Amino acid sequence: MSGIIAQNTLDSSGLIKAQAGGGAWNFIKKLTASASSDLSFVDGTSDVVLDSTYKEYIFTFNNIHSDRTFDVAYSLDFQFNMSIDSGSNYNVTKTTTIFRSQHSEAGGDASLAYQTDKDLAQSTAFQALGLYVGTESDNSSSGYLHLFNPSSDVFVKHFICTLNSVYSNNFNREYFIAGYGNTTSAVDAVQFKFTADEIDAGDICLYGLTT
Amino acid sequence: MTGIISDNVGRTSGLIKAASGGGGGVWTKIKTLTASADATLDFVDGSDDVTLDSTYPIYVFKFINIHAATDTAIFSFQGNASGGSGYNETITSTYFESYHQENDADSSLTYNTSGDQGQGTAFQNLSQQGLGVADGTEDDMCLNGELWLFGLSSTTFVKHFISSINYNDKSASVYSNNTFVSGYFNTTSAIDEIQFKMSADEIDSGKIKLYGLKDSA
Numbered sequence: 001m002s003g004i005i006a007q008n009t010l011d012s013s014g015l016i017k018a019q020a021g022g023g024a025w026n027f028i029k030k031l032t033a034s035a036s037s038d039l040s041f042v043d044g045t046s047d048v049v050l051d052s053t054y055k056e057y058i059f060t061f062n063n064i065h066s067d068r069t070f071d072v073a074y075s076l077d078f079q080f081n082m083s084i085d086s087g088s089n090y091n092v093t094k095t096t097t098i099f100r101s102q103h104s105e106a107g108g109d110a111s112l113a114y115q116t117d118k119d120l121a122q123s124t125a126f127q128a129l130g131l132y133v134g135t136e137s138d139n140s141s142s143g144y145l146h147l148f149n150p151s152s153d154v155f156v157k158h159f160i161c162t163l164n165s166v167y168s169n170n171f172n173r174e175y176f177i178a179g180y181g182n183t184t185s186a187v188d189a190v191q192f193k194f195t196a197d198e199i200d201a202g203d204i205c206l207y208g209l210t211t
Numbered sequence: 212m213t214g215i216i217s218d219n220v221g222r223t224s225g226l227i228k229a230a231s232g233g234g235g236g237v238w239t240k241i242k243t244l245t246a247s248a249d250a251t252l253d254f255v256d257g258s259d260d261v262t263l264d265s266t267y268p269i270y271v272f273k274f275i276n277i278h279a280a281t282d283t284a285i286f287s288f289q290g291n292a293s294g295g296s297g298y299n300e301t302i303t304s305t306y307f308e309s310y311h312q313e314n315d316a317d318s319s320l321t322y323n324t325s326g327d328q329g330q331g332t333a334f335q336n337l338s339q340q341g342l343g344v345a346d347g348t349e350d351d352m353c354l355n356g357e358l359w360l361f362g363l364s365s366t367t368f369v370k371h372f373i374s375s376i377n378y379n380d381k382s383a384s385v386y387s388n389n390t391f392v393s394g395y396f397n398t399t400s401a402i403d404e405i406q407f408k409m410s411a412d413e414i415d416s417g418k419i420k421l422y423g424l425k426d427s428a
Contacts, residue, residue, distance in 0.1 A: 027237045030426050060424070062268045062361050063368040101305035101322060101391065107329030112307045112322040138399050142361035142371035164361075164371040164393040172303045174373065174393035201367075203268070205426045207237060 024210045025058070032203040033064070038193035039204050042087040050188055052151035054208030059147070059190070061163065063140040064202035066194050070135050070168060076195055077118070078133055078141055078165070079126035082150075082157065082181050083189035090191045091124040092157070096179025098128065105170040115175075122182065126193070129177055133194075134166035140202060141165035143175075150187035157181035237425040239267070246414035248280065254421055256293075256403035263403050265364035267423030272405070274376065277354040277417035282381055284409035286354055287334035290363075290370070290396055291404035298406045299332040304394025306336060314384035326390075330397065334408065337392055338378045352379035353417065356390075363402045370396040 029048045031039040041059075043050035050057065061078075068076055081090035098118050103110045118128045130141045143163035150157050161177040181187055192204060242261045244252045254272075256263035263270065277286060289298035306326030311318040326336040338354055356376030363370055373393045380386040396402055407419060 025237045025424075027425060027428050060269060060426075062426075063365060063371075065368065101307045101393070103303060103305045103327045103329060103394075105303045105330045105397070107331075110305070110322055110324050110327055112320070138368050138397075140362075140368040140371070143373060144359075162373055164373050164395065166369060166395060170303075172305050172394045174305050174391065176391075203426065205268075 026054070026208045026210060028057075028206040028208055030203055030205045033199035033201055035198045035200055037198055038191050039199060040087055040189060040191040041204075041206050042083075043188040044086070048206065049208060050150060050190065050206070051186070055149050055211045056209040057147045057150065058207045058209065059145045059192075060205045060207070061141060061143050061145075062203050062205070063142055064130075064204070065140045065200050066133060066135050066197060067137075067200040068135050068194070068197040072168070074196070075132050076135065076168070076197075077128040078130040078163070078192070078194055079128045080145070080190060080192045081126045082187045083191065084183060084185040084187055087189035087191070090126070090189070092181040092183055092187065093122055093124050094120045094127055094179050094181055095122055096120045096127050096177060098175060098177045100131075100173050100175045102167060102171050102173045105172075109171065120179065126195075127177065127179065129161055129163050130165040130173070130175055132168040134168045134170070136166075139166040147187070147190065153184055153186060155184065157183065157187050239423045239425065241421040241423055243418055243420045246277070246417050246419075248413045248415055250413055251406050251408040252414060252419050253407075254405045254419075261421065262423060263363060263405065263421075264401070268362060268426045269424040270360045270363060271422045271424065272358040272360075272407075273420040273422065274354055274356050274358070275418040275420065277419070278350075278352070278415045279409050280412040280415040281409075284411045285336050286338040286376075286378070286407070286409060287336050288358065288405060288407045289334045290402040291406070292398055292400035293403045295400070298334070298404070300402065301330050301332055301397040302328045302335055302394050303330055303397055304328045304335055304392060306390065306392050308339075308388055308390045310380070310386050310388045312384045312386050316384060317386075326392065328394065334410070335392065335394065337374055337376055338388070338390060339380065352381060352385065354378035360405070366399055366401055368399065370398065370402055372396070
C-alpha cells in the first residue's frame with residue numbers, strides 16, 4: 001500500500017481508507033444508562049439521525065441491566081416502541097413474532113418455543129425483547145436490533161432483533177423478535193425501557209448502514 | 212464539496228468519503244488467522260497484533276470456509292479469563308438448529324441438547340459432527356458464519372455471545388445445517404483470549420477474522 005491510500009490510513013474524516021466490508025456502518029449515537037427511565041433516540045435531537053439518511057439502522061445492546069428487586073411472579077421485560085411524532089408518543093401499531101431458546105445453569109429445561117404471550121397483533125403496546133430478565137448484579141442482556149427504512153411513507157417498518165439474556169432463574173435465553181410497525185408514516189424516534197423501574201446500566205448504540 | 216473528496220463520494224472500497232461527522236468505518240479488522248492443518252486457532256489479546264480488550268465493546272469473529280480434517284469433527288470455542296490459565300471458563304448456553312437434506316428426505320427445526328452447556332467448562336459447540344470429510348468425496352463441505360461477543364472486558368457482568376452458522380453435515384445425503392448458539396461466560400473477570408478448535412483432529416483449512424465494533428465516531 002502506498003501513495004494517497006497509505007497517506008489516508010487511520011484518518012477518520014475527509015477521505016479515509018475503506019474498512020473491510022466497505023465501511024457501510026456509520027456510528028450515530030451512544031446512550032449509556034445510569035438509572036435511566038428509558039433510552040430514547042429521537043431524530044434531530046442530541047445528534048441523533050433517524051431519517052432517510054440511511055435505509056437501515058442497527059441498535060446494539062451491551063450489558064443492559066436492571067437492579068429491580070427480584071419478583072418471580074413479575075415478568076420484567078426489556079422492550080421497545082417506535083414513534084411517528086418525534087417522541088411525543090411511542091405507540092406505533094405493530095404485528096410481531098417472538099420465539100426463544102432456553103437452558104438453565106443447572107443443565108435442565110432446554111427448549112425452543114414460540115412465546116405466544118409476548119407477541120403483538122395490531123397493538124400499540126411496547127414490544128418485549130427480553131422477558132423475565134435477571135436482576136442479579138452480574139445479569140444483563142446483549143444483542144442487536146435492525147430497523148429497516150423507517151423514513152418510508154409507502155411501506156410498513158420492519159424490524160428484526162436478536163437478544164441474549166440471563167433469565168431470572170439463572171437460565172440462558174436467546175430471543176428472536178421480528179415484526180413491523182404497521183404505518184406508512186415515517187418513524188423518527190425509538191424508545192427502549194423496562195416494564196418497571198429503570199435501566200440501571202448498559203449502553204445502546206445506533207448505527208446507520210450506507211447502502 | 213469539490214475535487215478528490217467529491218470524486219470519492221459513494222465509493223465502498225479504496226478511498227471513501229468519511230461518514231457525516233467523521234467516523235466512517237466503525238468496524239475495524241483486527242486479525243485474520245488462516246488454518247492449515249492447525250490444532251487450534253487462538254486470538255490472544257496483546258499477542259501477534261490481536262486486540263481483545265476494552266478497546267471495543269463488541270467483537271465479531273467471521274468464519275470463512277472452515278473445513279475439518281475428519282468427518283466427525285465439531286467446531287467449537289472457549290475463552291480464557293485475563294490472568295487465568297486454560298480455556299475453561301464456565302458457560303451456560305443454548306443450541307438449536309434447522310436442517311434439510313440434499314435429497315429432500317429430512318428437515319426440521321429443533322433444539323439440540325447435545326450442543327448446549329449448563330455451567331459447563333467444556334468447549335462450546337458451534338456445529339455438530341459432519342463438518343468436513345477427508346475421504347475425498349465431499350471436500351467442498353465447510354462452515355461459514357459469525358460469532359458476536361459482548362462486553363468482554365467487563366468486570367461487572369457476564370459475557371454474552373451469539374452465533375449463527377451454516378454448515379454441511381454428511382450422512383446418506385449431505386445436509387445444510389443452520390445453527391443458532393448463544394450463551395454467556397458466567398464470570399465477572401475480563402476475557403482476553405478466545406480459542407477455536409475441532410473436537411477431533413485439525414482445522415484443515417479456512418479463515419477466522421476478528422473485527423472490533425467502535426461505539427464512537
